[in-house]
Structures are given as structure tokens and as C-alpha cells.
Amino acid sequence: MELIAGPPALETGARLTIDLSALAANWQFLARHVEPAECAAVVKADAYGLGIAPAGRALWDAGARTFFVAHLTEARALRAALPAATIYVLGGLNPGSAPLYREIEARPVLGSLEEIAEWADAARGICAGCKAAIHIDTGMNRLGLSLAEASEVAVRLAAGTLGFTPCLVMSHLACADTPDNPLDARQLERFREAAAQFPGIPASLANSAATLEGGDFRFDLCRPGIALYGGAARGGVPETAPVVRLEARVIQVRDGAVGETVGYGATQTLARASRIAVLSLGYADGVLRAASSSDTHPGASVLLNGARCPLIGRISMDLVAVDVTDVSPPVQRGDRAVLLGDGIGVDELARHAGTIGYEVLTSLGHRYQRIYVGK
Numbered sequence: 001m002e003l004i005a006g007p008p009a010l011e012t013g014a015r016l017t018i019d020l021s022a023l024a025a026n027w028q029f030l031a032r033h034v035e036p037a038e039c040a041a042v043v044k045a046d047a048y049g050l051g052i053a054p055a056g057r058a059l060w061d062a063g064a065r066t067f068f069v070a071h072l073t074e075a076r077a078l079r080a081a082l083p084a085a086t087i088y089v090l091g092g093l094n095p096g097s098a099p100l101y102r103e104i105e106a107r108p109v110l111g112s113l114e115e116i117a118e119w120a121d122a123a124r125g126i127c128a129g130c131k132a133a134i135h136i137d138t139g140m141n142r143l144g145l146s147l148a149e150a151s152e153v154a155v156r157l158a159a160g161t162l163g164f165t166p167c168l169v170m171s172h173l174a175c176a177d178t179p180d181n182p183l184d185a186r187q188l189e190r191f192r193e194a195a196a197q198f199p200g201i202p203a204s205l206a207n208s209a210a211t212l213e214g215g216d217f218r219f220d221l222c223r224p225g226i227a228l229y230g231g232a233a234r235g236g237v238p239e240t241a242p243v244v245r246l247e248a249r250v251i252q253v254r255d256g257a258v259g260e261t262v263g264y265g266a267t268q269t270l271a272r273a274s275r276i277a278v279l280s281l282g283y284a285d286g287v288l289r290a291a292s293s294s295d296t297h298p299g300a301s302v303l304l305n306g307a308r309c310p311l312i313g314r315i316s317m318d319l320v321a322v323d324v325t326d327v328s329p330p331v332q333r334g335d336r337a338v339l340l341g342d343g344i345g346v347d348e349l350a351r352h353a354g355t356i357g358y359e360v361l362t363s364l365g366h367r368y369q370r371i372y373v374g375k
């Protein structure tokens with residue numbers, strides 16, 4: 001079955017195909033890998049740019065029951081798609097937002113003593129019976145209670161004076177993508193000690209990289225994100241199947257004479273008489289401008305008629321030029337160039353732009369037609 005979202009094909013320049021079977025299979029692979037721990041799904045930022053409702057439904061059908069988002073608005077969108085899911089909000093409690101957690105039936109991840117105090121107040125009144133997680137910082141120095149604060153909270157919980165019982169204690173790894181980094185072991189040890197102060201409460205540490213690592217990192221609940229979407233979690237090559245395919249229409253094919261330049265800034269000069277195909281997408285569609293090509297620095301490439309074609313010149317807002325001189329059969333207006341897919345992964349495009357697959361995925365635009373296949 002196919003679900004088509006976004007504008008009609010004839011009104012758009014590019015097409016994004018999202019393979020929901022691959023997404024489901026990636027989750028199932030990770031879930032089996034971490035058994036008997038539970039495997040959640042991180043679907044923040046619109047499921048890494050792929051669409052939180054269709055992605056959430058596919059993950060639910062695959063067996064996922066616990067989901068993590070960053071903001072309440074994302075929890076609201078996911079709740080509309082998945083009435084029975086467990087939904088955690090990583091960004092925690094905005095002041096005054098406790099009643100919204102009751103309304104949406106989402107769980108805040110509380111990361112400071114102020115948030116804990118505000119939640120305890122709510123838990124005595126409007127949010128009685130609602131659930132919340134506690135985030136403990138073990139070395140990332142971003143969100144979460146310090147180890148000393150976590151101990152203080154554990155003492156209050158044991159004494160019955162905390163005001164609520166957390167349903168999950170969690171922490172987040174800073175360097176899980178580099179398994180040799182000593183910070184991984186240090187965070188693991190710190191989290192083990194901190195979580196032990198909350199006996200009987202499920203614990204969670206692993207992002208995708210640590211989920212793939214498995215072993216001691218699993219605890220009770222794993223929280224993979226990027227690996228679900230086919231991105232590389234531990235550097236190098238992805239260990240899960242690609243989920244997205246991005247294709248753009250060729251809107252014009254033209255000749256360029258040797259010595260002419262292409263695009264804004266005239267950053268690339270044609271070294272030979274060239275055939276140039278112009279594609280109807282650009283950095284406004286998530287083809288990051290940093291992946292542009294110049295005389296001194298080659299950029300990304302695309303596939304046309306199965307052949308690798310290098311970009312020429314700068315990526316514009318809505319247009320990209322590629323060198324199709326050597327492609328056979330010759331490229332024609334209306335052909336589709338593959339920017340992601342057929343062996344070009346999000347991490348390859350990311351490398352050309354000096355970034356990571358996460359940023360490529362979450363930059364994917366909203367102008368193109370989106371086709372959800374494989375459900």
C-alpha cells in the first residue's frame with residue numbers, strides 16, 4: 001500500500017519515498033538484538049524528518065510500544081496517531097505545562113530539581129496518577145540531575161517525601177558512536193551506580209550506537225533513533241537498511257562551453273565542453289549548501305541513468321547543476337536524478353556537507369511529494 005503526502009507530483013520538483021517496511025524491519029532487528037530489554041523508538045523532530053504519524057504507526061505495527069519525542073507538540077502529534085503508545089518528552093517540563101501532560105497523556109523526562117519540584121506539586125493535584133521519568137547526567141553536561149542531586153532525589157523517594165514515583169530513570173551517552181572513547185565506560189559506571197539507588201524502577205541509557213553495542217548498555221529500555229532510519233550510528237557504514245529515497249526532476253539539459261562558469265559565485269569553471277542537467281531542488285529542500293562543488297573542492301554526486309554525476313558549482317535554493325556529459329543514454333528533461341538511494345546513503349551526502357546523517361534527514365524539505373511505501 002502507498003500513502004501519498006504533500007503536493008501532487010506535477011506541482012513539485014522532487015519526490016521523497018519513505019520505505020516503512022525497512023523502518024519496521026530496522027526496529028525489529030534492534031528489538032531482537034537487545035532482548036530481553038525493551039526497544040523503544042525515538043521519533044523526535046518529526047521522526048528524523050520522515051513524518052511522525054506514518055513512521056509512528058509503522059513502528060507500532062512492528063511492535064514498538066514506547067516512544068521518545070523532544071517537545072510536547074510532537075507528543076501531541078504522535079498521540080493523535082497512536083492512542084495507546086507510551087510517550088516520553090525528552091525536553092522535560094516547560095514551566096506551567098504539567099496539565100498538558102495529563103491532557104496528552106505523555107510523560108515528561110524531568111532533568112532538574114526545579115522540574116521535579118514542579119512535577120511533585122502537579123502530582124499532588126491535577127496530575128495525580130500521571131507518570132514521569134528522571135534524567136540523570138553522567139557526563140554529557142547537557143540535561144539531567146547531577147549525581148549528587150540524583151542521590152538526594154533517591155533518598156526522598158525512599159523516605160516517601162518525593163511526591164511521586166518515577167517510572168523510568170535514564171541518562172544519555174556523549175560518545176557512544178566511538179566505542180573506544182573512555183567516556184563511554186565512565187558514563188556506564190556512573191549510571192549503574194545512580195540507577196541502583198532507584199531499585200525497582202526501569203533504567204535506560206542506550207541510544208542507537210549503544211543499542212547496537214548491546215551488552216551492559218542495554219539496561220531495561222533502549223532508545224534508538226538514527227539506526228531506525230538507516231543512518232550510521234557508529235560512524236562508517238550504517239548497520240541498518242536505508243529508509244529514504246530522494247529523487248529530483250531534471251528540468252533542463254544544456255551545453256556549457258569550456259571556460260564558462262556555473263552557478264552563483266562562479267565557483268566552478270568548466271574544464272571541457274559539458275552537458276549540464278539542472279535539477280529542481282536545492283538547499284531549501286535539504287540538499288545542504290555545504291555539499292556544493294567548486295574548482296578546489298568536489299561536492300556531492302547524484303545518479304542519472306545509473307551513472308554517477310558530480311555536482312557542478314554551488315547548490316542554489318531551488319536548483320542544482322550536475323555534469324551529465326558522459327551519461328548514456330543521454331539525460332533528458334523529465335528524467336529523475338537520485339540524490340539518496342541506490343547506494344547513496346544519508347551519511348555519504350552528509351560527509352560532502354561536513355555534517356552527519358542526522359542533519360541530512362532532519363533537513364529534508366516539505367516542498368516535495370512524499371510517498372510512503374511498504375505497509
Ligand SMILES: *Cc1c(COP(=O)(O)O)cnc(C)c1O
Nearest residue numbers: 042172207208209223224225226
Ligand atoms: C536523540 C536521542 C536519542 C536517540 O539518539 P540516536 O543517536 O539517534 O539513536 C536517545 N536518547 C536521547 C536522550 C536523545 O536525545
